[in-house]
Amino acid sequence: MMWWIKTILTLGLLFLSILAIIYYMPDNYQFCPYNYGPQGISDLYSSFHNTTSSVTLLIIVGKNIENFSWILNYVSNGNTLIIAGNYTLVNSLLSSLGVKMILEADVITCYQYYINGEFTLINFSGITLVFPFPHAIVGGIPIVKTSKGQSLVSYLSIGKGRIILFSTPYIFINKYYKTFNNSEFIHELIGKQNLRLLLTQGFTSLGKSKEALSEFLNSLTSLRLDELFTCYMRCY
Structure with a gap:
């Protein structure tokens, strides 16, 4: 036989x-691409091909990026860098790069219309966006603003490319990524199926094994x- x-x-x-x-x-680590719960980013991760791309999403949580010397060259050569994360870490990185944008320390409490203390609903170009725990952006050119003029997404052109700053990293987690029109907005902003994803906290051991x-x-x-x-x- x-x-x-x-x-x-x-x-x-x-x-x-x-x-x-x-x-x-299951991997329950927050912002982990293989965490399928509300605090993970598996929905975002599965929506794009994590590969070398002209668009990079940098999520700064847990610790700051150790080597940022590549960023200005990457952007100046015509690429797009999207930054979101802990406001103190993000501000430290932007200051080191000499980029004239910062996140204010206080979480926005003046909503376009109020739902609860967690997030803000914004009407933008006929769609509805959810921004959980956002910090107002100072500097840059606003893309999305509250009714009081506080910027929630802004950008600056550097060379041939641009840096886009989000007021909160939580818009990318599963709990909010597909809420209302968030994913549509993110896809339209990125404009392609390829996205390079960088996490300063790194992957967990389980996440690395899954990758x-x-x-x-x-x-x-x-x-x-x-x-x-x-x-x-x-x-x-």
């Missing part, structure tokens, strides 16, 4: 089962697992 084929197929299926368990194991596993599984797309399973069953 070709016992060695059965052994290989059994081990192969066992290996794939272990990989599947790791891949679908490596995702790349491995993508390399197996040409493998017909249904035929492998059929072959396995015929050997018994």
Whole structure:
């Protein structure tokens, strides 16, 4: 009965089962691309191909970016850098770069119309946007503003490119990413399917394992697992 084929197929299926368990194991770390709960960014991550791109989203949480020497060259050469994060860390980075934009310390409490203490609803070009815990942006050219003129998204042109600053990083987490028209706005702002995602807190160990596993599984797309399973069953 070709016992060695059965052994290989059994081990192969066992290996794939272990990989599947790791891949679908939840990661509850905030802003983790493999956290499928409300605090993760799996919806954003799955909406774009995380690869080298002319658009980079830099989310600064936990710690600041250690090497920022590439940023001005990247933007000046015609690329777009979107920045969001902890306001003190973001302000420190922008100051180091000499970029004339900052986030105010206080969270905006003057809403266009009030829902609750968590977020602000804004009418923008016929759509509704949700900005949770936003800090007003000082400097730059406003893209989205409150009725009192406080900027929630602004940009500055640098060379051939631009830096776009968001007033809050929470607009990208699962809880708010698909709320009202947020994802539509983000997609329109990015304007393409490729997005390079940078997290200053890095991936968790589980997240790194999932990232490596995702790349491995993508390399197996040409493998017909249904035929492998059929072959396995015929050997018994």
